[in-house]
Amino acid sequence: xxxxxxAPKADTLRxxxxxxxxxxxxxxxxxxxxxxxxxxxxxxxxxxxRHRITDLMPKIVRVLxxxxxxxxxxxxxxxxxxxxxxxxxxxxxxVAAVATxxxxxxxxxxxxAAKVLALDPLRATPAERLDNGRxxxxxxxxVVFGHHFAAIAGPGPLVGPVLAAQxxxxxxxxxxxxxxxxGGCVQDFVILLFSVRRDGKSLTEMAKSEIGPLxxxxxxxxxxxxIIILLGATALIVVNALKSSPWGAFTIAMTMPIAVLMGxxxxxxxxxxxxxxxxxxxxxxxxxxxxxxxxxxxxxWAAVFTLTAPTLxxxxxxxxxxxxxLPVWLLLAPRDYLSTFVKLGTIAMLALGIVAIHPTLxxxxxxxFADGSGPVFAGKIFPFAFITIACGAVSGFHSLIxxxxxxxxxxRETETxxxxxxxxxxxxxxxxxxxxAASVLQPGVYFAVNSPAGIVGQAPEAASAVITNWGFPVxxxxxxxxxxxxxxxxLFNRTGGAPAFAVGMAQIFSNTLGGQAVMALWYHFxxxxxxxxxxxxxDAGTRVGRFMLQDFLGHIWKPLGRTSxxxxxxxxxxxxxxxxxxxxxxxxxxxxxxxNSLWPLFGICNQLLATVALCVATTIIIKMGRxxxxxxxxxxxxxxxxxxxxxxWHKILDxxxxxxxxxxxxxxxxAGGNARLIFNDRLDAAVTSxxxxxxxxxxxxxxxxxxxxxxxxxxxxVKETPFVMTQLAIEEQA
Amino acid sequence: xxxxxxxxxxxxxxxxGTRGAGAPARIIPAVNVASSGxxxxxSQGDRRPSPMGSLFATIRRSVALLRSILxxxxxxxxxxxxxxxxxxxxxxxxxxxxCAERDQTRARRPRCC
Numbered sequence: 001x002x003x004x005x006x007a008p009k010a011d012t013l014r015x016x017x018x019x020x021x022x023x024x025x026x027x028x029x030x031x032x033x034x035x036x037x038x039x040x041x042x043x044x045x046x047x048x049x050r051h052r053i054t055d056l057m058p059k060i061v062r063v064l065x066x067x068x069x070x071x072x073x074x075x076x077x078x079x080x081x082x083x084x085x086x087x088x089x090x091x092x093x094x095v096a097a098v099a100t101x102x103x104x105x106x107x108x109x110x111x112x113a114a115k116v117l118a119l120d121p122l123r124a125t126p127a128e129r130l131d132n133g134r135x136x137x138x139x140x141x142x143v144v145f146g147h148h149f150a151a152i153a154g155p156g157p158l159v160g161p162v163l164a165a166q167x168x169x170x171x172x173x174x175x176x177x178x179x180x181x182x183g184g185c186v187q188d189f190v191i192l193l194f195s196v197r198r199d200g201k202s203l204t205e206m207a208k209s210e211i212g213p214l215x216x217x218x219x220x221x222x223x224x225x226x227i228i229i230l231l232g233a234t235a236l237i238v239v240n241a242l243k244s245s246p247w248g249a250f251t252i253a254m255t256m257p258i259a260v261l262m263g264x265x266x267x268x269x270x271x272x273x274x275x276x277x278x279x280x281x282x283x284x285x286x287x288x289x290x291x292x293x294x295x296x297x298x299x300x301w302a303a304v305f306t307l308t309a310p311t312l313x314x315x316x317x318x319x320x321x322x323x324x325x326l327p328v329w330l331l332l333a334p335r336d337y338l339s340t341f342v343k344l345g346t347i348a349m350l351a352l353g354i355v356a357i358h359p360t361l362x363x364x365x366x367x368x369f370a371d372g373s374g375p376v377f378a379g380k381i382f383p384f385a386f387i388t389i390a391c392g393a394v395s396g397f398h399s400l401i402x403x404x405x406x407x408x409x410x411x412r413e414t415e416t417x418x419x420x421x422x423x424x425x426x427x428x429x430x431x432x433x434x435x436x437a438a439s440v441l442q443p444g445v446y447f448a449v450n451s452p453a454g455i456v457g458q459a460p461e462a463a464s465a466v467i468t469n470w471g472f473p474v475x476x477x478x479x480x481x482x483x484x485x486x487x488x489x490x491l492f493n494r495t496g497g498a499p500a501f502a503v504g505m506a507q508i509f510s511n512t513l514g515g516q517a518v519m520a521l522w523y524h525f526x527x528x529x530x531x532x533x534x535x536x537x538x539d540a541g542t543r544v545g546r547f548m549l550q551d552f553l554g555h556i557w558k559p560l561g562r563t564s565x566x567x568x569x570x571x572x573x574x575x576x577x578x579x580x581x582x583x584x585x586x587x588x589x590x591x592x593x594x595x596n597s598l599w600p601l602f603g604i605c606n607q608l609l610a611t612v613a614l615c616v617a618t619t620i621i622i623k624m625g626r627x628x629x630x631x632x633x634x635x636x637x638x639x640x641x642x643x644x645x646x647x648x649w650h651k652i653l654d655x656x657x658x659x660x661x662x663x664x665x666x667x668x669x670x671a672g673g674n675a676r677l678i679f680n681d682r683l684d685a686a687v688t689s690x691x692x693x694x695x696x697x698x699x700x701x702x703x704x705x706x707x708x709x710x711x712x713x714x715x716x717x718v719k720e721t722p723f724v725m726t727q728l729a730i731e732e733q734a
Numbered sequence: 735x736x737x738x739x740x741x742x743x744x745x746x747x748x749x750x751g752t753r754g755a756g757a758p759a760r761i762i763p764a765v766n767v768a769s770s771g772x773x774x775x776x777s778q779g780d781r782r783p784s785p786m787g788s789l790f791a792t793i794r795r796s797v798a799l800l801r802s803i804l805x806x807x808x809x810x811x812x813x814x815x816x817x818x819x820x821x822x823x824x825x826x827x828x829x830x831x832x833c834a835e836r837d838q839t840r841a842r843r844p845r846c847c
Contacts, residue, residue: 133815135839139806146803156847230847271829274808329837336840337808344807390847397847405843540845547842606847 066106073099080173083365090436091358093169097177097432101425104181109421112186113414116621116629117193121414124726126199128411136200138411138728141418148406148423150340152188152398153347155234155534156391156606157431159497162504163599164388165438165446166376170365171385172435179386179393180428183636187610189420190617190633191399195407196416197720203403203613209719210619211702218698219612224548225691226397226605228576231320231541232583233598234534239312239588240496240595241527246305247296247487247520249312251528252535253305254288255335262334278341281334285342285532289524296487313588316538317581323539324546324573332539339533346529350433353508363439363446368471375451376495377596378658383647387603392431394636396609398424411728437504444474445482445491449500452593453493463492487520495593502526545576586680596658597684600651607644608691611637615702622706623716641699648692652685661685809836 057065076096079088113119130136139147164172195201201209204223208216242248262281270276295301307315323332372380377388391397402420410416438446447467448456456463460476467474483491486506491499506522514521547563549572554561560568583601587594614637621630654660657667665681668674708714805811813824813832822828 133819134812134835137815140799140802142799143803143806143811147806150807151843152846154846226847227844234847267829267833268826271826272810272813272824272832274810274813275804278808329833333833333837333840340807395847397844400844401846537845537847540840540843543841544844602847 066103069099069102073103077174077177080365081170087360087362089358090354090361090440093173093361093432093436094354096173097429100177100181101428104185105421105425108181109185109189109417112189112421112632113417116626116632117190118624118626119193119413119417120723121412121729122726123197123413124724124728125196125410125413126407126721127409128726128728129721129724130199130408135405136408139409141411141415144406144409144411144415144419145423147409148401148419149426150344151401151405152391152395152423152427153343153430154391154397154537155237155498155530156395156397157427158434158501158530159237159599160389160392160603161431161435162438162497162501163376163450163595164385165363165435166367166369166374166450167381167385168364168366168370169361169435169439171370171381172389173432175386175389176393176428176431176435179389180424180431183610183639184392184394184398184428185421185424186632186636187394187396187613187617188398188402188424189417190621191613192402192407192410192420193413193416194617194620195403196410196413199721200407201403203399203616206403206620207612207616207698210616210623211698211705214701215612215615215698218694218701219609219616220548220552221694222396222605222609222612222691223400224545225687226602226609227541227545227548228579229583229598229602229605229687230397231538231545231580232587233595233602234537235313235316235320235580235584236587236594236598237496237498238316238531238534239309239584240494240593241498241502241531242307242312243309244306244490245296245488245527246302247292247524248527248531249305249307250295250301251285251288251292251524252531254291255285255338255528255532255535256331258284258288259331259335259338262338263330266334267330274337277334278337281338282341282345285338285528286525289521289528292524293487293520309588310585313581313584316535317577317584319535320538320542320580321573321577324542324577325569335532336536336540339536342529343533346526347430347433350437350505350508351429353505353512354433354436357508357511359436359440359508359511361436361439362442364443367443372656372659375447375455377599378656379600379647379650383643383650384600386643387600387607387647389431390603390606390610392428392434394607394610394640395427396606396611396613398427399609399613412726434501437501437508440504440507441500442474443472444468445479445503446500447472448474448479449491449494449503450497451493452495452591452596454591454593456493458493460490460492485516485519486523488523493593495595497595498527498530502530542573542576542580545579546572549575586684589677590680592658597661600647601684601688604644604647604651604688604691607640608695611640611644611695612698614640615698619702619705620718622709623718625716627710641695644695645692648688651688661688812836 073096076092076099079092080096125138127136127138131138161172161176164175191203191206194206195203198206198209204216204219207219238252242252258281261284262277265280266272266274266277295305322328367374369375370381372378372384377384386393406419410419441449444464444467447470448463451463451467453463456466460479464474464476464479479491482503483489486503491503494500502523505526506519509522509525510516510519546569550561550563550568553568553572559565560571562568583598587598590597614633617633618630618637621627621633650659651661653662655663657664661681661684665678665685668678668681705714709716802811805814813829816822816832816835817824817828820828820831
């Protein structure tokens with residue numbers, strides 16, 4: 001008796017079939033293929049039903065369950081939005097986020113999967129068809145999820161929300177939640193799926209084949225720009241966190257010999273035992289944090305490791321060049337592992353700490369700086385909150401990961417929803433935790449840490465007076481006591497977001513484990529954690545930028561494209577390091593702290609890349625014959641265009657010198673200011689203009705393509721790999 | 735049966751990696767542990783698995799899954815696949831060769847913001 005003969009009765013069979021098809025496919029042909037396989041292989045209805053507890057519940061219970069989740073989310077959102085004049089608990093933010101993410105994942109991502117993308121469980125993925133055990137490997141979805149999350153989680157979702165907290169916790173929180181569910185997750189999901197259907201092609205390749213050569217070129221320039229500006233901005237965060245901090249500088253310096261030691265252990269003593277080596281490295285780093293405390297208290301050693309911002313900037317630039325141009329894998333690869341280990345562990349610890357302590361938020365929901373006069377960065381909530389928080393809500397950079405390693409690991413098309421949409425939800429949760437870490441600080445402390453000397457002054461008393469006058473009481477003694485508690489000489493003017501995040505995290509952690517006595521250790525642990533993976537981004541980013549430049553220059557003169565030719569390596573490494581080093585140096589010398597200029601520029605770049613990704617996605621959706629669902633990507637695209645254009649306009653032409661680059665340059669000219677600063681402002685304005693022109697060009701190019709396809713002037717030709725029936729599904733069924 | 739599955743040697747587990755055919759071997763076994771448990775109890779009459787037994791099985795599955803994720807993130811699975819592909823056993827030379835191959839792809843992989 002075949003399995004099919006032993007199948008359930010006809011009506012049960014029809015119901016199961018309906019449910020299965022409804023879950024995965026709205027495509028008629030895909031449904032027929034699914035039916036065909038079930039009939040042929042006689043294993044009709046075991047697929048993927050094992051773990052779905054909700055499937056076993058009566059419908060009324062499911063409706064009630066999701067109704068409760070939705071109501072809980074609505075209640076939490078209403079609480080954080082409508083409470084005024086009272087402090088609220090951080091758990092309201094967590095509940096609002098988790099409930100909205102759950103509803104978004106269950107309903108919206110299902111809708112996108114079934115109606116818009118028509119995920120086909122029977123289509124073999126490139127991981128299955130091209131399985132070579134190296135790049136293409138069919139991998140369990142949870143493992144891909146972990147891998148994808150580790151790749152997309154960087155400093156962005158930690159720093160952006162901390163900076164945007166100057167508006168209060170409300171605007172940033174709402175943007176993180178709504179932006180992720182409706183924009184960022186959709187972008188990551190659709191790009192991942194489209195890359196899977198194109199043998200794991202990159203975003204640049206997809207832009208070229210689906211929009212045209214101009215689209216491909218703009219995507220290439222956007223990727224290179226974002227890498228350079230990202231490196232400049234993140235390097236500045238490290239400089240601001242480590243300047244005049246012997247403890248922090250010593251700890252980070254120690255990660256280098258520790259990494260080399262790890263490398264030797266990994267290659268000589270226990271080949272391939274990376275996890276074991278990372279745990280040993282982690283223990284050594286903790287020892288280095290304790291050592292840093294001793295160094296900071298020793299007058300001689302403290303003097304050695306007390307570095308100014310320019311010195312740190314030069315050291316970081318040299319490091320970036322060496323990491324790109326020299327064969328220092330013994331240092332880089334183990335440190336990369338160590339950084340990932342610390343990152344994943346710290347994020348998990350922070351989540352547990354917030355849930356266990358559920359601290360009260362001291363930051364008001366909205367501050368007076370909603371009017372655009374904020375000290376952290378100038379500009380109104382729209383568009384600057386949406387530029388400042390990119391990672392955590394919508395991040396173009398994720399589309400590089402979604403069209404990079406991840407699509408080559410996906411085992412089944414249906415798993416792209418969990419990995420792409422779900423991975424971004426997890427990243428968004430990290431951003432919510434960062435917002436909580438910033439908002440648990442007293443607002444006066446938050447502004448004292450994050451305000452540049454150019455705005456509040458350098459003297460503690462003067463700075464405290466200015467901040468208190470804003471309505472956020474703080475005094476020099478309170479700040480000195482806090483600085484002493486965290487083992488720093490001062491916490492004033494530590495712009496960049498990392499120190500404020502570290503203080504917030506230290507407060508949460510010290511309430512969980514060890515009490516106030518170990519607050520300094522937690523603070524330096526947080527600083528080490530951020531600096532470590534920012535330095536990893538710096539060396540990886542410089543190398544990627546160097547390879548991209550070599551690929552491009554190879555078209556002009558072939559030897560420059562040879563990645564093993566040393567003169568080319570040195571030349572291209574120097575170009576890339578000079579580019580981001582320029583922005584870093586500009587930030588270090590900026591009396592307004594640098595972040596005021598650099599972070600919005602980075603946000604614009606990131607959203608530009610998201611615009612490119614959403615243009616590609618919309619084009620493919622139209623070509624797939626799903627134009628009636630194009631709003632799924634078109635709405636986030638329109639939003640990002642509005643944000644990018646408005647922010648660019650303000651950054652270039654706003655008459656307020658704290659916002660507009662050109663107005664600032666004019667102010668400096670009038671005051672007979674430094675020629676270098678004037679040049680920097682004009683260059684920033686030019687870079688922003690180029691970026692916004694590129695957004696306009698890719699939009700026009702894409703809109704032309706949409707119009708041609710929709711009006712029937714061009715035959716819609718989707719550049720997907722032809723359908724091949726999966727064998728994995730059949731094996732699993734059997 | 736459960737213990738036999740769980741006590742697979744680490745090298746065997748690694749050599750399966752997370753590949754398609756291997757993935758079910760590594761992740762689904764955890765699921766099979768539960769299902770085989772059910773089969774056993776069914777054949778022994780009305781005895782049901784105890785709540786503690788189910789809890790331990792769930793914990794064991796979760797730990798196995800977490801370990802698989804970490805092994806993939808930290809390239810241990812990639813090394814196991816490399817050894818399998820090249821028909822090598824783990825050694826300093828093999829790991830050096832793996833690192834050289836891995837670094838080529840790693841160098842072109844951007845790190846997200």
